[in-house]
Amino acid sequence: MNQRSSNLLDEALGLDQTIEPWPLRGxxxxxxxxxxxxxxxxxxxxxxxxxxxNSSNVSIFIAFAQPFSHYDRILRKLGxxxxxxxxxxxxxxxxxxxxxxxxGHEGITPEGGLIALYGKIxxxxxxxxxxxxxxxxxxxxxxxxxxxxxxxxxxxxLDFLHxxxxxxxxxxxxxxxxxxxDIYSSADRPTFLLQMEYLADxxxxxxxxxxxxxxxxxxxxxxxxxxxxxxxxxxxxxxxxFHFKVKENIVECFYPGSRG
Amino acid sequence: xxxxxxxxxxxxxxxxAAAPSQGPGxxxxxxxxxxxxxxxxxxDKILGGGFPLGSLVMVMEDAEAPHHMLLLRNxxxxxxxxxxxxxxxxxxxxxxxxxxxxxxxxxSKDNKSYETDPDQSKNLQEKGLRIxxxxxxxxxxxQLNFDGQKGSLSLDGKHEYSNEFDLRKxxxxxxxxxxxxxxxxxxxxxxxxVLRDRCSTFSSQxxxxxxxxxxxIQSFCAPQCAYxxxxxxxxxxxxxxxxxxxxxNSVAIITFPPxxxxxxxxxxxxxxxxxxxxxxxxxxxxxxxxxxxxxxxxMVGFLNVHKVARINTQVPVILEAxxxxxxxxxxxxxxxECLNQAPVDGSSGTSYGTSGSCSGSSKAGNLDF
Numbered sequence: 001m002n003q004r005s006s007n008l009l010d011e012a013l014g015l016d017q018t019i020e021p022w023p024l025r026g027x028x029x030x031x032x033x034x035x036x037x038x039x040x041x042x043x044x045x046x047x048x049x050x051x052x053x054n055s056s057n058v059s060i061f062i063a064f065a066q067p068f069s070h071y072d073r074i075l076r077k078l079g080x081x082x083x084x085x086x087x088x089x090x091x092x093x094x095x096x097x098x099x100x101x102x103x104g105h106e107g108i109t110p111e112g113g114l115i116a117l118y119g120k121i122x123x124x125x126x127x128x129x130x131x132x133x134x135x136x137x138x139x140x141x142x143x144x145x146x147x148x149x150x151x152x153x154x155x156x157x158l159d160f161l162h163x164x165x166x167x168x169x170x171x172x173x174x175x176x177x178x179x180x181x182d183i184y185s186s187a188d189r190p191t192f193l194l195q196m197e198y199l200a201d202x203x204x205x206x207x208x209x210x211x212x213x214x215x216x217x218x219x220x221x222x223x224x225x226x227x228x229x230x231x232x233x234x235x236x237x238x239x240x241x242f243h244f245k246v247k248e249n250i251v252e253c254f255y256p257g258s259r260g
Numbered sequence: 261x262x263x264x265x266x267x268x269x270x271x272x273x274x275x276x277a278a279a280p281s282q283g284p285g286x287x288x289x290x291x292x293x294x295x296x297x298x299x300x301x302x303x304d305k306i307l308g309g310g311f312p313l314g315s316l317v318m319v320m321e322d323a324e325a326p327h328h329m330l331l332l333r334n335x336x337x338x339x340x341x342x343x344x345x346x347x348x349x350x351x352x353x354x355x356x357x358x359x360x361x362x363x364x365x366x367x368s369k370d371n372k373s374y375e376t377d378p379d380q381s382k383n384l385q386e387k388g389l390r391i392x393x394x395x396x397x398x399x400x401x402x403q404l405n406f407d408g409q410k411g412s413l414s415l416d417g418k419h420e421y422s423n424e425f426d427l428r429k430x431x432x433x434x435x436x437x438x439x440x441x442x443x444x445x446x447x448x449x450x451x452x453x454v455l456r457d458r459c460s461t462f463s464s465q466x467x468x469x470x471x472x473x474x475x476x477i478q479s480f481c482a483p484q485c486a487y488x489x490x491x492x493x494x495x496x497x498x499x500x501x502x503x504x505x506x507x508x509n510s511v512a513i514i515t516f517p518p519x520x521x522x523x524x525x526x527x528x529x530x531x532x533x534x535x536x537x538x539x540x541x542x543x544x545x546x547x548x549x550x551x552x553x554x555x556x557x558x559m560v561g562f563l564n565v566h567k568v569a570r571i572n573t574q575v576p577v578i579l580e581a582x583x584x585x586x587x588x589x590x591x592x593x594x595x596x597e598c599l600n601q602a603p604v605d606g607s608s609g610t611s612y613g614t615s616g617s618c619s620g621s622s623k624a625g626n627l628d629f
Contacts, residue, residue, distance in 0.1 A: 035527065035530045035531060035536070035566065035567065036566075037576075038570070038574075038576060040574060041574045044574055066571075067506060069572070070571060070572055073291060073292065073572040073573070074572065074573060074574050077573075097503040097506075098500070098503055100496065100500065144528060144531065145499065148492070148495045148496055148499050148528075149496075149499070151492045151493070151496060152491075152492035180527070180528075180531050182527050183524055183527040183528050183531065184524065186523035186524045186526075186527055187522075187523070187524035188524075213578050213579075213582070214578065215578045218576055218578070246574055246575050246576060247575060248573065248574070248575055
């Protein structure tokens with residue numbers, strides 16, 4: 001019965017049907033959140049789904065926000081052992097907490113730092129066995145910290161993301177990123193956010209409820225899925241909106257008002 | 261998937277997150293976290309134990325009142341009482357001077373009931389075990405030697421996790437003259453490299469396991485600091501401070517005036533914080549507020565809890581109330597109380613059931629922050 005509750009999110013993303021082939025392959029997923037409502041649980045959920053035992057999916061996790069121990073503990077409670085997956089080469093963790101460009105003594109330029117990171121990702125994918133190469137998810141937590149790491153040169157970050165986008169077409173990778181919407185919406189020109197939203201095939205927004213905080217409902221999720229049908233059929237966007245409650249071992253999603 | 265599976269159980273004791281030898285200044289919590297006290301017992305309760313090691317606390321100041329100093333003072337004093345290394349940075353010319361204003365731990369409340377019987381209390385203090393006086397006769401010699409950590413009485417409050425601080429009594433000099441107390445002035449530095457280096461040296465100086473350090477940075481983006489217009493540099497510093505604090509099991513607290521940052525950067529700072537608090541001044545003689553809240557006259561300010569640290573877990577903390585009033589009990593002790601709506605005067609005609617007692621106030625305009 002527990003499987004049912006997170007299915008609203010899985011349904012919206014197409015993850016409830018089959019895991020193989022990975023429904024998100026070749027797609028860019030952008031998760032947006034705010035100070036009041038954190039969206040990292042969506043990242044954890046997607047990571048767990050991608051490392052499901054029924055698939056041969058590989059995840060490359062680029063962490064700017066938290067160290068490995070943090071994700072390990074959380075995913076463990078969700079039923080996924082990151083250490084084991086890492087040992088089985090299904091999970092690659094790039095710890096970017098200390099990445100600083102321009103670097104002090106090493107003289108890493110902002111551009112150089114990100115190019116090196118891209119190179120590392122590319123190399124990792126090439127080193128994978130042929131069968132796994134088709135099912136790679138690149139997960140980035142989170143983009144605003146990547147901007148800080150390059151001292152504000154958002155252009156380089158966008159370039160980096162565009163490069164990762166080429167990977168989605170070359171290798172059918174999926175790109176999943178987290179960013180904080182309220183940082184850009186309060187800026188004069190939210191260009192970075194708009195570019196990200198344009199880049200995204202699927203946009204997931206985590207927002208607080210209009211009525212404020214509540215213990216039973218932690219917020220609302222809006223999933224906007226851009227249709228991939230080009231050509232004759234008019235491309236229609238699928239939108240779904242529902243409430244969620246985050247627990248240690250699961251995220252419960254439900255339509256507004258359907259919870260006691 | 262027929263590969264031979266090594267017997268790697270998914271349950272492995274997480275020894276790497278070294279549980280520090282449990283001195284009185286540290287407390288274990290859920291999710292493998294270890295907490296240290298904020299110096300304000302009420303705040304520790306609200307936050308579910310205190311500040312977790314490895315977290316970054318940010319306090320948004322109010323330009324109209326220096327309430328953030330109360331938080332800083334208690335935080336620093338608590339660290340000194342527990343002999344935890346301290347690094348203090350401020351825009352003042354001589355930050356050491358501020359250390360002289362730190363409060364002293366209050367005499368333990370249990371002591372007060374024994375004041376009338378000085379011989380009895382002295383005896384008990386010697387034995388270091390808190391026993392109600394009439395039961396003392398039931399305990400044999402061996403019991404009295406028991407090192408009761410939990411209920412221990414002590415003159416200087418060293419054995420308690422969280423002390424009540426007496427704001428009228430300054431901290432004993434001997435606490436300040438210890439080795440691990442360091443002060444930095446950030447006023448004249450053209451950039452943040454000096455502060456970064458000092459924090460880095462501070463973080464690496466003590467072994468991770470046995471003690472936890474505290475870093476307190478006051479008014480980080482104050483305009484008198486030369487680097488205050490270097491927005492990305494400040495963010496970059498906060499990010500590296502955060503990873504330093506994570507890897508050295510310390511706690512850092514940064515206070516800053518949010519009005520001096522652009523809105524977008526203010527949001528970035530807020531996202532950086534693990535625990536986010538804000539303090540607000542109370543206007544004097546506000547008749548509307550006086551009517552609305554009980555105990556208005558004793559309130560010094562408001563404390564708002566925006567975010568509680570979520571390390572090692574994805575479940576958000578939803579507090580029953582996020583706004584608390586800061587009061588000085590007996591003009592000495594800092595307490596935080598939930599806001600309580602005053603009984604409504606029937607004749608005034610205001611609606612009785614407009615709002616709940618805590619954060620949802622009908623006068624949303626005045627208390628809206």
